Amino acid sequence: MATANPKTQTISLEDMPLPQLHKLKAQFEEEIGELTTAFTQMKQAQATFRECKSCVESMTADNMDKTIMVPLTNSLYVPGKLSNIDSVVVDAGTGYYIEKSVGDAAQYYDAKAEFVQGNAKKIQETIEQKQTSFRGLLEIIQFKMTQQQRQQQQQQAASK
Amino acid sequence: MSEAQRKRLETETMAMQKMQKEYQTLVINRQQLDSQLQENELVDKEFKLMKDDARVYKLTGPVLLPQDKTEAATNVEKRLEFIRSEIKRVDGRIETLAKEQEKKSVEIFKLQMDIQGISKQ
Known part of the structure; x- marks a missing residue:
């Protein structure tokens, strides 16, 4: 794991040969990429929950008996009438749906959005940590490469 | 480098690759x-x-069945139980496989050393 003792980590990094460092760099890039995707997904999920909440909130007495368009598919709608503004059915996951009052459903979506927000924050923190170690790694690679170049030049000079 | 040694290295490397593949599927x-x-x-919550x-x-398909x-609730609890036991099983397999892999890589390294030693002579 990357959460090993930072001191031993830096020492071992400096002792590593360049090809291995490059491998490590690729690994870091992949990890950061994956985490960034996860972060965007979290943000999207959060937006979905917020949208659900605003939909639930529009189930007011004012809108009772109003005509709405119900989507049967993504592109096919049929007219319907809002006949129940008290309860909705909420997706609880793994195929189960639970009937809830409108107020409970709004609370449910708030809790969900908050939960996802917490996860997104954790991911962001991990990304920042990884990026810091990544920058450190890049510095070491740079240092090693210049060192190697200098050695080569010295060897060339010596052989002449 | 003797033919027998090269053959052995080949089979060992193949075995190692197979292990790595299994390891990856296990992790996924x-x-x-x-x-x-x-x-x-x-x-459940x-x-x-x-x-x-x-x-x-x-x-169920496109419809909601009451x-x-x-x-x-018991259905979900049972599922949780099953998933937890599966996780335990997979974790155990991952652990043993990691150990085997380590052993194998040491073996391969030794074999490579032997071969190099002979070819240098």
């Missing part, structure tokens, strides 16, 4: 189990928070 498997566990845990008069439906509440 483990991740899937983890996300399943999380989803089921959330559903929802069931526990649910009001007594709330109705529960299960999505479900018995206690039945649905």
Whole structure:
């Protein structure tokens, strides 16, 4: 794991040969990429929950008996009438749906959005940590490469 | 380099690759189990928070079928149990495989050293 003792980590990094460092760099890039995707997904999920909440909130007495368009598919709608503004059915996951009052459903979506927000924050923190170690790694690679170049030049000079 | 040694190195490397492949599938498997566990845990939590008069439906194809509440709850609990035992099993396999891999890589390294030693002579 990357959460090993930072001191031993830096020492071992400096002792590593360049090809291995490059491998490590690729690994870091992949990890950061994956985490960034996860972060965007979290943000999207959060937006979905917020949208659900605003939909639930529009189930007011004012809108009772109003005509709405119900989507049967993504592109096919049929007219319907809002006949129940008290309860909705909420997706609880793994195929189960639970009937809830409108107020409970709004609370449910708030809790969900908050939960996802917490996860997104954790991911962001991990990304920042990884990026810091990544920058450190890049510095070491740079240092090693210049060192190697200098050695080569010295060897060339010596052989002449 | 003797022919027998090269053959041996080849088979050992193949075995190593096979192990790595199995390891990767196991890790993916483990991740899937983890996300399943999380989803089921959330559903379980929802069931526990649910009001007594709330109705529960299960999505079957395109329709929602009404479900018995206690039945649905025990169903999810059973699923959780199953997933947890699966995770334990996969974790155990991953651990033994990691150890085997380590052993194998040392073996291969020694073999390579031997071969190089001979070819230098």
